[in-house]
Amino acid sequence: MKYIIRHSTRYQYALPVSNCYNLAYVLPRDTNTQLVEKSEINISPNATMHNTRHDYFGNAFLQFSIEKDHQELDLTVTSHLQVQEPVTNINLDFGNPCTYVKYLLKNSHDLQTLSAREFMLNSPMVQQHADLADYAQSSFGDDRPFLSAVMDLTQRIFRDFTYDPQFSDVATPLADVLKHKRGVCQDFAHLAIGCLRSLGYPARYVSGYLETLPPPGQEKLVGADATHAWFAVYSPGEGWYEFDPTNNKMISEQHITTAWGRDYSDVSPLKGVIFGGGQAPQLTVSVDVQRIGQG
Numbered sequence: 304m305k306y307i308i309r310h311s312t313r314y315q316y317a318l319p320v321s322n323c324y325n326l327a328y329v330l331p332r333d334t335n336t337q338l339v340e341k342s343e344i345n346i347s348p349n350a351t352m353h354n355t356r357h358d359y360f361g362n363a364f365l366q367f368s369i370e371k372d373h374q375e376l377d378l379t380v381t382s383h384l385q386v387q388e389p390v391t392n393i394n395l396d397f398g399n400p401c402t403y404v405k406y407l408l409k410n411s412h413d414l415q416t417l418s419a420r421e422f423m424l425n426s427p428m429v430q431q432h433a434d435l436a437d438y439a440q441s442s443f444g445d446d447r448p449f450l451s452a453v454m455d456l457t458q459r460i461f462r463d464f465t466y467d468p469q470f471s472d473v474a475t476p477l478a479d480v481l482k483h484k485r486g487v488c489q490d491f492a493h494l495a496i497g498c499l500r501s502l503g504y505p506a507r508y509v510s511g512y513l514e515t516l517p518p519p520g521q522e523k524l525v526g527a528d529a530t531h532a533w534f535a536v537y538s539p540g541e542g543w544y545e546f547d548p549t550n551n552k553m554i555s556e557q558h559i560t561t562a563w564g565r566d567y568s569d570v571s572p573l574k575g576v577i578f579g580g581g582q583a584p585q586l587t588v589s590v591d592v593q594r595i596g597q598g
Contacts (some may be wrong), residue, residue: 304556305385305596308512310530311589312573314376317581321372325575327365328510328562329380330355336387337560344363349376362562378573380421388556389545395451402445404576405503407539419537421506426565429493429508431501434481439498449504449538453546456498460491463549473567489567493531495548496566502504505537507563509545510570516555529590530572535563539556559592 310329332341346353346367348569369376399407408420418505442455463484470485476495482484486494492508499506513531533547533554544555562570572588 304594305356305383306384306514306559307595308559308573308588308591308593309379309593310382310512311377311379311451311452311587313378313587315587316374316376316577316579317584319374320369320577320578320579321555322368322370322579323373323376323575323577324368325366325378325473325573327367327378327379327380327573328362328570329512329559329572330363330365331382331384331559332362334476334560335391336556338385340383340385342374342382344395345377345379345381346388347375348373351398355362358564358569360564360569362564363561384559386556388557389554389558395454396448398448398450398541400444401443401449401452404449404538408503408505411539413539415542416537416539419505419539419543422507422537422565423503424565425500427568428566429477429500431498432478432497434478435497436501438481439502443502450536450544453499453536453544454535456495457546457548458551464491464494464548466549473571488532488547490513492534493566495534495546497538499534507535507537507543508565508566508570508571509535509560510567511532511558511560511562512590512592514559515596528546529588530560530561532567533558543575 330342333339335364344365348369350367355363355365357363407416439456443452454522463486466487468487471487471490476568480490480494496506496508510530510532533545535543535545537543547554564570
């Protein structure tokens with residue numbers, strides 16, 4: 304399928320900002336199932352400097368500065384891309400059992416497995432904890448196929464936790480999400496990642512979008528018309544597989560990837576430093592994912 308994605312961000316400041324320096328993860332990346340044809344970038348007021356670079360994880364990001372007085376900042380990125388349906392008809396009841404996954408993670412010298420091991424470590428927003436391991440443990444029997452166990456954890460998060468945009472923000476501790484069983488897609492992705500790492504498995508954070516309009520006859524998915532987040536796990540010899548606990552499913556062609564990293568802090572849509580501006584600015588974000596037909 305072919306898509307056009309428009310991601311607009313506007314900051315309105317109480318007082319003039321004299322300078323700002325920004326990093327934006329709003330450019331979709333190429334993946335095995337996703338090809339970015341082009342991205343158009345519009346910045347107002349005109350940026351003094353801007354360029355596109357790639358980070359340690361291979362994500363494209365926009366770096367720009369505005370070095371003149373302004374009280375509004377508008378960033379709009381329009382991307383054209385093709386997305387293939389990911390392989391989702393796999394039988395999760397086959398494949399590496401949990402104990403064998405741990406054995407291979409410890410003993411394999413395969414380059415992909417060695418690289419995946421860094422996603423077993425703590426990161427700024429996801430710390431391993433016994434409470435997370437306790438919550439997840441019932442899904443991960445020693446002889447149970449690993450991907451089946453991950454799907455069970457995904458289903459339990461969907462069932463046990465309430466989607467509540469008023470409960471959390473980007474600074475809400477993961478312990479509070481677990482205690483109150485509430486949050487948003489970023490929280491649920493972090494929760495799953497924390498559970499998996501606490502049990503000794505590699506997991507990474509994926510940011511992106513959901514298609515705005517669902518296919519005929521299907522309900523609109525939570526997270527449409529906004530940035531979305533899910534997680535990926537690695538099984539040695541089988542590769543990376545992505546799960547969406549907010550919507551209780553593996554990813555589909557409606558999931559469009561922007562970037563991945565250890566957690567949200569690696570791939571937040573827009574962050575930076577400003578000089579001036581007064582009190583906290585008013586932020587408006589608009590996302591539109593439009594399917595335009597077959598590729």
